[in-house]
Amino acid sequence: MNIIEITAKSLLRKQKQVDAWFCSAYGMNIYRGCAHNCAYCDGRAETYQVEGDFGSDISVKVNAPELLRRELDPAGKRKPMKRTYIFIGGGVNDAYQPAEEKYRLTRRALEIILGYGLHVHVLTKSVLVERDIDILLKINKAQSAGYNARAVVSFSFSSADDKISRVFEPGVPPPSRRFSAIKRLKDAGLYCGIYLMPVLPFITDYPEQIEAVFKAGTEAGADFLVFGGLTLKEGRQKEYFLQALRRFSGAAGDLIAGAGDLPLQYDVIYPGDPYKPGSSYGNARPDYCSLLNEVVFTVARRHRLPLRMPPALFRGIMDENDRIAVMLEHMDYFHRARGHKSTFGWAARKVRELEAPASAMGNRLRSVSGIGPATADIIGEILATGTSVKYEKLLYGSM
Numbered sequence: 001m002n003i004i005e006i007t008a009k010s011l012l013r014k015q016k017q018v019d020a021w022f023c024s025a026y027g028m029n030i031y032r033g034c035a036h037n038c039a040y041c042d043g044r045a046e047t048y049q050v051e052g053d054f055g056s057d058i059s060v061k062v063n064a065p066e067l068l069r070r071e072l073d074p075a076g077k078r079k080p081m082k083r084t085y086i087f088i089g090g091g092v093n094d095a096y097q098p099a100e101e102k103y104r105l106t107r108r109a110l111e112i113i114l115g116y117g118l119h120v121h122v123l124t125k126s127v128l129v130e131r132d133i134d135i136l137l138k139i140n141k142a143q144s145a146g147y148n149a150r151a152v153v154s155f156s157f158s159s160a161d162d163k164i165s166r167v168f169e170p171g172v173p174p175p176s177r178r179f180s181a182i183k184r185l186k187d188a189g190l191y192c193g194i195y196l197m198p199v200l201p202f203i204t205d206y207p208e209q210i211e212a213v214f215k216a217g218t219e220a221g222a223d224f225l226v227f228g229g230l231t232l233k234e235g236r237q238k239e240y241f242l243q244a245l246r247r248f249s250g251a252a253g254d255l256i257a258g259a260g261d262l263p264l265q266y267d268v269i270y271p272g273d274p275y276k277p278g279s280s281y282g283n284a285r286p287d288y289c290s291l292l293n294e295v296v297f298t299v300a301r302r303h304r305l306p307l308r309m310p311p312a313l314f315r316g317i318m319d320e321n322d323r324i325a326v327m328l329e330h331m332d333y334f335h336r337a338r339g340h341k342s343t344f345g346w347a348a349r350k351v352r353e354l355e356a357p358a359s360a361m362g363n364r365l366r367s368v369s370g371i372g373p374a375t376a377d378i379i380g381e382i383l384a385t386g387t388s389v390k391y392e393k394l395l396y397g398s399m
């Protein structure tokens with residue numbers, strides 16, 4: 001590992017709106033590059049402009065705590081920050097990669113978040129997060145604008161299979177160890193999620209493998225499970241992954257039946273665009289995505305794990321309209337994932353544009369273009385009960 005200490009100009013990344021995946025409008029990369037070196041890592045793609053060898057040249061923003069303290073300070077802001085989780089993780093680094101053992105910058109970021117009474121959502125593959133249970137619990141007990149502040153720790157997985165993980169996630173603890181970390185964090189009193197992302201086509205997308213993740217997640221006490229397929233952006237990310245895939249397919253007959261055909265199968269579902277390196281989203285073909293969605297929804301119906309961060313975890317964290325918009329976006333996703341048309345995404349946008357809280361709009365909500373009577377009824381139900389019957393069915397894989 002080659003550590004490069006850098007002084008950054010800014011740290012906090014602000015999004016225009018609260019995203020529905022992590023329930024956050026602010027994120028940060030304390031490190032750039034990741035020694036976990038997962039073969040499929042999206043952070044390698046040219047679009048993120050991480051220089052050097054992604055898995056071994058690790059830039060450390062040594063002034064991250066000073067930047068964060070300044071950027072979160074309400075005294076320096078004309079407008080208050082959006083009420084939301086501060087997201088740590090994802091993007092171009094894992095905040096608990098090996099360099100964190102020495103630098104402890106993520107821990108200091110948590111201390112600053114605690115000091116400001118804010119909420120945090122951490123996503124990692126590393127069990128080093130267990131070191132910070134004490135401070136995460138303090139965040140959970142703090143008070144923020146009349147509500148209990150909250151800390152959510154999520155772990156990402158591509159499967160529950162320790163042997164396959166060793167090939168594609170060489171620098172992280174095996175899934176079995178990550179599940180035991182979830183259990184430990186849950187027993188301590190924290191909220192925990194699972195991001196089953198990316199599911200690897202023809203390697204970890206079999207129903208029995210998806211089932212194994214749901215089962216282990218349920219047994220560990222996880223609060224939700226979000227899944228997503230593999231994206232392969234043309235250029236560095238795709239090339240690096242295909243090299244690992246070829247090595248795996250040549251030597252993995254004992255792990256996956258028909259492993260020798262994998263490169264060919266990937267060619268079919270990731271045709272890509274060779275003329276635009278790094279520019280495409282790298283999604284798999286829609287027919288493959290539909291099949292994967294159906295497999296996951298079928299398995300999910302046998303378990304009681306919400307397929308998105310459930311409303312109980314963001315109620316009291318976000319402003320009313322943001323909370324409703326996130327739930328409508330969840331509904332939009334579930335409808336589209338099944339190949340159905342949906343207007344919920346558009347309605348979510350309209351809710352975000354409202355100048356008053358939805359609860360203050362009364363019947364006027366029904367006539368807002370893009371919302372309409374049916375969605376206004378769902379919003380009314382959410383305002384009265386915190387959720388809606390239709391939303392709950394979708395959240396657990398039904399409909």
Ligand code: SF4
Pocket residue numbers: 034035036037038040041042043090091092093094125
């Ligand atoms: S842990 Fe996350 S950021 Fe690090 S290499 Fe793996 S996928 Fe990339």
